[in-house]
Amino acid sequence: MSSTRDIDALIEMMAKLPGLGPRSARRAVLHLIRKRGILLSPLADMMQTVAATARECLNCGNIGTADLCDICASEKRANGEICVVEDVADLWAMERSGVFKGRYHVLGGTLSALDAVGPHELRIPRLIDRVATENITEVILALNATIDGQTTAHYIADELGARVKKTSLAQGVPIGGELDYLDDGTITAALRARKAL
Amino acid sequence: MSSTRDIDALIEMMAKLPGLGPRSARRAVLHLIRKRGILLSPLADMMQTVAATARECLNCGNIGTADLCDICASEKRANGEICVVEDVADLWAMERSGVFKGRYHVLGGTLSALDAVGPHELRIPRLIDRVATENITEVILALNATIDGQTTAHYIADELGARVKKTSLAQGVPIGGELDYLDDGTITAALRARKAL
Ligand SMILES: [Zn+2]
Ligand SMILES: [Zn+2]
Numbered sequence: 580m581s582s583t584r585d586i587d588a589l590i591e592m593m594a595k596l597p598g599l600g601p602r603s604a605r606r607a608v609l610h611l612i613r614k615r616g617i618l619l620s621p622l623a624d625m626m627q628t629v630a631a632t633a634r635e636c637l638n639c640g641n642i643g644t645a646d647l648c649d650i651c652a653s654e655k656r657a658n659g660e661i662c663v664v665e666d667v668a669d670l671w672a673m674e675r676s677g678v679f680k681g682r683y684h685v686l687g688g689t690l691s692a693l694d695a696v697g698p699h700e701l702r703i704p705r706l707i708d709r710v711a712t713e714n715i716t717e718v719i720l721a722l723n724a725t726i727d728g729q730t731t732a733h734y735i736a737d738e739l740g741a742r743v744k745k746t747s748l749a750q751g752v753p754i755g756g757e758l759d760y761l762d763d764g765t766i767t768a769a770l771r772a773r774k775a776l
Numbered sequence: 777m778s779s780t781r782d783i784d785a786l787i788e789m790m791a792k793l794p795g796l797g798p799r800s801a802r803r804a805v806l807h808l809i810r811k812r813g814i815l816l817s818p819l820a821d822m823m824q825t826v827a828a829t830a831r832e833c834l835n836c837g838n839i840g841t842a843d844l845c846d847i848c849a850s851e852k853r854a855n856g857e858i859c860v861v862e863d864v865a866d867l868w869a870m871e872r873s874g875v876f877k878g879r880y881h882v883l884g885g886t887l888s889a890l891d892a893v894g895p896h897e898l899r900i901p902r903l904i905d906r907v908a909t910e911n912i913t914e915v916i917l918a919l920n921a922t923i924d925g926q927t928t929a930h931y932i933a934d935e936l937g938a939r940v941k942k943t944s945l946a947q948g949v950p951i952g953g954e955l956d957y958l959d960d961g962t963i964t965a966a967l968r969a970r971k972a973l
Contacts, residue, residue, distance in 0.1 A: 583841045586830060589822045592815075597807050598800030607793040608826075609864055612839055615827045618789075623823035625786045626808070630816040633783060633809045642809055644780045668806055 586612070638709070640685030640702050642667050650683055657681045662719045663706060663735065665689055665728060673721065681719075684709065689727035690734055703735060710743055717744040724750060724764075783809070835906070837882030837899050839864050847880055854878045859916045860903060860932065862886055862925060870918060878916075881906065886924035887931055900932060907940055914941040921947060921961075 586608065594604035611619040635641070636648035643649055650656055660681030664670050670683050686701045698704065710718060718739060722728035736745045750768040752758065758766060783805065791801035808816040832838070833845035840846055847853055857878030861867050867880050883898040895901065907915060915936060919925035933942045947965040949955065955963060 583829075583846065585822065585825050585841070586839065589819075589826050592819050592822060595815075596804040598803055599795065603795030605865060605868060606795055609839070610794050611823070612826065612830045615830060618792075619823055619827040622786075622789050623820045623827060625782065625789060626816055626820035626823065628782050629786050629805075629809065630812045630820060632780075633812060642783065642806070644782070649780065666806075668802060671802060 636685075638705075639683050640667070640687055640705075641670055641683055659714060659716045660719065661706070661709065661713075661715055661717075662721050663732075664721050665723055665731075669721065669723070679719075682713075686722075686731070689722065689725070689731040691727050698734070698738075701731075703738070706735065707738055710739055715743055717746060720745060720747045722747075724768075833882075835902075836880050837864070837884055837902075838867055838880060856911060856913045857916065858903070858906065858910075858912055858914075859918050860929075861918050862920055862928075866918065866920070876916075879910075883919075883928070886919065886922070886928040888924050895931070895935075898928075900935070903932065904935055907936055912940055914943060917942060917944045919944075 590601070590604045590608045593599055593607055594601045596604075599607065611622065632644040633642055634644065634646075636643050636651055637646050638651045639648060641648040641650060645652070657680045660679075661684050662670075662673060662679050662681060663684045663686060664673065665686050665688060667685055670685055673679050673683075684702065684706045686703065686706070688696055688701055690696055690698065690701065706718075709715065718735075720732040720735060722732045732747055739745060749772065750765070751772055752761065752765065752769045761769075787798070787801045787805045790796055790804055791798045793801075796804065808819065829841040830839055831841065831843075833840050833848055834843050835848045836845060838845040838847060842849070854877045857876075858881050859867075859870060859876050859878060860881045860883060861870065862883050862885060864882055867882055870876050870880075881899065881903045883900065883903070885893055885898055887893055887895065887898065903915075906912065915932075917929040917932060919929045929944055936942060946969065947962070948969055949958065949962065949966045958966075
């Protein structure tokens with residue numbers, strides 16, 4: 580490589596980000612260097628700011644800049660409903676849809692025998708605690724439709740017992756989805772949950 | 777979005793990088809925040825360093841950290857041959873192959889009537905000057921096999937006249953390339969340049 584060691588090091592760091600590889604990291608770094616005044620410096624500054632301020636919400640596991648995240652701290656969100664998600668990215672996806680007005684709980688992953696992830700590696704004890712103390716009437720288990728996601732949902736439902744209503748997201752054909760592109764499991768689920776017209 | 781404004785701003789900046797979109801930017805930023813101590817801070821520091829030191833070589837247009845880039849400054853590189861590329865990314869690709877031991881000249885793009893890019897928007901005058909003053913015996917026009925790339929190569933070849941040998945990269949089937957996946961132009965070029973076995 581003809582570039583200096585720092586530029587090479589920067590490319591290597593960028594290449595390790597999810598969604599980037601060596602080629603896109605090189606392109607991104609070249610782009611940033613060309614516009615170093617208006618892009619690279621401000622990006623570095625913003626990263627430094629976020630590195631110094633971002634942290635996990637002590638209550639729900641969402642990312643914010645204080646002990647309590649914006650959602651936990653908000654007085655505008657409805658109490659009584661907790662939407663349980665695997666990851667902050669899933670919380671963001673729910674928020675983009677704008678349909679849920681309650682509170683969240685971010686597990687930080689799923690149970691996995693293979694990876695030795697048990698309930699205490701996730702925020703499951705804290706969830707049980709919240710349900711017991713926050714006057715929760717419904718727990719929406721919005722976990723991914725994967726085996727680990729569904730195993731985790733069933734484990735949590737069992738742990739919560741009968742004291743609270745437990746629901747999960749409907750499964751079926753996504754809006755605009757073409758049957759030909761869907762996996763068998765989705766089609767099976769959609770057929771089983773078919774509705775009368 | 778539930779994340780704070782700084783995190784949103786960081787995602788927005790990352791999403792504008794080539795090769796990234798909103799979704800991969802969100803994933804990258806979450807990953808960086810989770811490992812903010814060992815990833816985000818060092819990445820921000822390295823970006824700041826590169827922003828402060830990276831610049832274009834005054835001679836060839838390559839990116840380095842001094843007035844002359846590593847290649848122009850090196851005493852190990854052969855004089856007499858200049859490889860002309862469109863972009864620093866192309867120079868890096870040539871260097872990864874390790875096959876060229878001479879000097880480079882980075883044009884900074886291609887001529888384009890549509891985008892009003894003329895010779896003076898590129899480093900073409902500087903190239904003509906270098907060929908006249910650096911005892912150059914061969915100019916390898918390693919431009920992309922696009923219409924603009926080839927137009928630019930022909931323009932430069934004309935400008936250089938007969939005083940120097942001008943060559944271009946061979947066109948043909950890439951190593952490991954399957955005919956079925958190649959465009960017609962490549963197959964045509966490969967057939968015309970066919971060799972006796
Ligand atoms: Zn929270
Ligand atoms: Zn140079």
